[in-house]
Amino acid sequence: MKEYExxxxxxxxTTSEFSNSEFKTSAPTPDDGYDYKNVKFDELASLVGRLAQTMVDKYGIEKGDKVAIVGRPHPKWAAAFFAAQRVGAVxxxxxxxxxxxxxxxxxxxSESKLAIVQSDKHSVVSEKFNSLSYLENLVVYGGEEEGFKSWDSFLSREEFTDRPPQDPDEVAVLMYTSGTTGHGKGVMLTHxxxxxxxxDIAETLEVTPDDCMVSILPWDHIYGLTTTLLVPLAFGASMVYTVDYRNLPSVLMDNEGTILLGVPKLLNALYEETLEKIKSTWWTRWLYKLSPSLLKSKVKSKLAGDQFRFITSGGAPLNPETAKGLKALGxxxxxxxxxxxxxxxxxxxxxxxxxxxxxxxxPLPSVDIKLRETDDKEINEVLVKGPNVMKGYYKNEEKTREVLEEDGWFHTGDSGWLDEDGGLHLNGRTKNVIVLESGNNVYPEEVEHELGRISFIEEVMVKEGRRNGRAVVSAVIYPDYEALEEKGIEEEGYIKTFLWEKIKSESKSLAPYMRIKSKKDIEIIEEPFEKTPTQKVKRYLYKEREEEEEVNSG
Incomplete structure (x- = not known):
């Protein structure tokens, strides 16, 4: 890949070089009704030029202005993104x-001046429109909405050509963090x-124009934006976005997908579903018990097709057993x-x-990593440095100084260690560590890995609890209610007792100090956790709730 400014x-x-190649397709669900369309690179380039001209002529967008986009991955989302880049907007x-x-x-x-919004989200944005002093215009795509300008009604016939000069160190994207520990901050990312x-990603994954990258990742999250919009675009690869998780095998095979970009929750589900299918017939059960490798070609052809290369996982830690199991099956x-x-x-x-x-x-080729002891000598924080590290938090110099040192080292907030080959292993977030009376440190993420493997537990969040003034390991659990109902377990108290017995018998792989010690340290919830786009639990919501309950009870 050549260097770009x-x-x-x-x-x-890239759109000129791969003008006749297909940029993107989308795989709609039957009841979606969303305006899906296959687009070639030259069609997208023309759309970007016209939209950029419209932004300047009709909405007065200038270099440095903020343009917000709300919607799922779609050619028009991509057009809005690159049109804003064309005129020098953020x-x-x-x-x-x-x-x-x-x-x-x-x-x-963010002081956004223009918002471009998918039609089914217009009401969510429009109800706040009049309360926003910076927002001057709201444009809807994907359908007509009364009182707001639709995409097709405002698009210029001319293409924008008067490009402003752009510096590589200027901010291109203002990405708000998902916020697992509180309200997200605006991260300034430069070109x-x-x-x-x-x-670095494309070089590591060896992406070529022959690849078709299938993804469930949204472009409003940086993992999705970089890996599933920018990477395939840079190499003329095609990209398929889908929300139809259950039919991923058919999506992969219908589109000849070579790489699947996902998160641990997706990989866990694929692995579990594959095992269920293997166990459904006596001869596949027998072959799997003899050696999983005997089923490699069959599993790969059924799950993804012979052209498939691999799955990537990011956004959260992946259970090692899931990775090992999928590899064994090809x-x-x-x-x-x-x-x-x-x-x-x-x-x-x-x-x-x-x-x-x-x-x-x-580490990727441009990244340096080192470990530094925290105040707690047993915890090493991961620090990183490289040209991919942000410029800072938007209008928040204090928070920027807390995480970004003058010499460029960034504090990730994650604890980890390096193996003999230089591979990074993560323990968990330093701020989530549970420090026990014994002096042992418990990383909730490690316990969650084990508890999450227990049948009848759909989701789990491990946190610090208090009992008799002492810190203990506790868990909030969202059970698999459907599986429990099939087993005839429906009464709330019985559910808790049943799960406690499962936890006691199936967490013996954990060190004794990491285990939950009492049924009192388990809380059962009726609704799934609120999560970020990469399926991380928003822990701060439960901390705020506990603090509020403590105040009310006091």
């Missing part, structure tokens, strides 16, 4: 699943940040690690079949 120069040159992707108040907060804090990461896995502040990818495993499970891989 800006995202616009990347877009312009793109503010806003999570599709945000509440109206969260969207209002991001629009206000250089993103372009360097695109180059499905390669490449695990990575990163953060919004690092554009995002920092590490990737290098071989989809032979790399050791549990490691999130080696």
């Amino acid at each position: 800006s995202l616009d120069s990347l877009f312009t040159e 793109v503010v992707p806003i999570a599709y699943n945000f509440t109206s108040e969260e969207i209002r907060r991001v629009l206000h804090e 250089k940040n993103l372009l360097v990461n695109v180059h 499905i390669g896995v490449m695990e990575g690690y990163g953060l919004t502040e690092t554009s995002p990818v920092l590490t990737f495993t290098r071989d989809p079949f032979t790399d050791k499970e549990g490691s999130v891989g080696l």
Whole structure:
């Protein structure tokens, strides 16, 4: 990949080079009703030019202005993104699943001047429109909405050609973090940040124009934006976005997908579903028991097709047993690690079949990693440095100084260690560590891995509890109610007792100090956890709830 000065120069040159290639397709669900369309690179380039001219002529967008986008991956989302880049604006992707108040907060804090919104989200944005002093125009795509300008009614017939000069160190994207520990911060990512990461990822994954990258990742999250929009675009590869998780095998085979980009929850579900199918007939059960490798070709052809290369996993830690199990069945896995502040990818495993499970891989070519002791001498924080590290938090110099040192080292907030090959292993977030009376440190993420493997537990969040003034390991559990009902277990008290017995008998692989010691330390909830786009639990919501309950009870 050659060096580019800006995202616009990347877009312009690659769409010209691969003009007749298919840029993107989408795989709709039967009841979706969304405006899906296959688009070639030259069609997308023309759309970007016309939309850029419209932004300047009709909406007065100038270099440095903020343009917000709310919607799922779609050619028009991509067109809005690159049109804003063409005129020198800063793109503010806003999570599709945000509440109206969260969207209002991001629009206000980012000082967005124009919002381009998918039609089925227009009401969420429009109800806050009049309360936003910076927002001047709201444009809807994907359908007509009364009182708001639709995409087709305003698009210019002319293409924008008067490109402003752009510096690689200028901010290209203002990406708000998902916020697992509180309200997200606006992360300023420059053209250089993103372009360097695109180059490193593509080089590591060996992406070519022959690849078709299938993804469930939204572009309003940095993992999705970089890996499933910018990377395939840079190399003329095609990309398929789907929300139809249950029919992934058919999506992969129908589109000749070569790489599946996902998160641990998806990989866990694929592995469990594959095992269920294997166990459904006596002869596949027998072959699997004899050696899983005997089923490799059959599983791969049924699950993804012979052209398939591997699955990538990121956004959260992957259970090592899932990775090991998929590899044994012929499905390669490449695990990575990163953060919004690092554009995002920092590490990737290098071989989809032979790399050791549990490691999130080696640093990308442009990334340096070191460990530093925290105040607690037993905890080493992961620090990183490289041209992919953010410029800073938007209008928040204090928070920027807390995480970004003057010499460029960024504090990830993650605890980890390096193996003899330089592979990074993560323990968990330093701020989530439970420090017990014994002096032992418990990382909730490690306990969650084990408890999450127990049947009848759908989701689990491990946290610090208090009993008799002492810190203890506790868990909030969302059970698999459907499975429990099939077993005839429906009464709330019985559910808790049943799960407690399962936890006691099936957590013996954990060190004794890491185990939950009492049924009193388990809480059962009726609804799934609120999560970020990469399926991380928003822990802060439960901490706020506990603090509120404590105040009310006091």
